[in-house]
Amino acid sequence: MTIVQWLLLPAFLHVAWVMALGFRMGRARTAAIRAGRARIAEIALDNTRWPDDVRKFANNYDNQFQVPMLFYAVLPLLIITQLADAILVVLAWVFLAGRIAHSLVHTGSNNVMRRFYGFTLAFVAVAAMWAWFALRLYVTG
Numbered sequence: 852m853t854i855v856q857w858l859l860l861p862a863f864l865h866v867a868w869v870m871a872l873g874f875r876m877g878r879a880r881t882a883a884i885r886a887g888r889a890r891i892a893e894i895a896l897d898n899t900r901w902p903d904d905v906r907k908f909a910n911n912y913d914n915q916f917q918v919p920m921l922f923y924a925v926l927p928l929l930i931i932t933q934l935a936d937a938i939l940v941v942l943a944w945v946f947l948a949g950r951i952a953h954s955l956v957h958t959g960s961n962n963v964m965r966r967f968y969g970f971t972l973a974f975v976a977v978a979a980m981w982a983w984f985a986l987r988l989y990v991t992g
Contacts, residue, residue, distance in 0.1 A: 855930055857940045861947040862926060868951060869915045875958070876908035911957040915950070918970075922946055922977045925984055934987045942980045949973025 852860075883889040883905045893900040898909060922943070929935040953969030956962055 854935050854937070854940065858926065858929065858935045858943055861943040862923065865915075865919065865922075865947055865950060868947075868954065869912070872908070872912050872915060872954060872958075876905075876912050879905045879908045907961055908958055911954050914953070914957070918974055918977060919950065921981065925977070925980050929984060932988060934984060936987070938983055939980055942976045942983070946973050946976035946980070949976060 880889070880901065883902055884891060888902045889900065889905065899906070901909065926943075929939060949969050949972030951969075953966055953973060956966040956969055
């Protein structure tokens with residue numbers, strides 16, 4: 852595989868992860884409605900009316916469109932400038948690992964400190980990707 856393929860593979864896997872989270876959220880919401888734990892009229896304008904165990908799926912799904920936006924923004928720039936390298940590939944995989952760890956804790960035990968570790972791992976990885984890209988673009992070429 853090329854360096855670009857290795858760089859994009861974590862992105863493809865993250866997209867698949869987000870799709871799986873979306874389906875899982877949909878199943879949880881459908882089950883809550885069917886079980887009478889939530890009423891459509893109540894949740895139509897107020898997402899906080901979902902039961903807590905269902906809200907954590909929605910909250911985690913929403914989280915996949917916050918810091919990951921920075922990950923998806925840097926990828927095309929790396930490809931266009933042809934500055935992708937092995938360090939960035941490793942950081943992309945670390946980012947993916949952090950996002951998955953964050954999701955598993957968030958939708959499972961929801962232990963805030965453990966969840967924070969996954970978040971921080973992914974956050975630091977994407978920050979390092981941007982820093983390394985800037986260094987390569989402006990300093991080392």
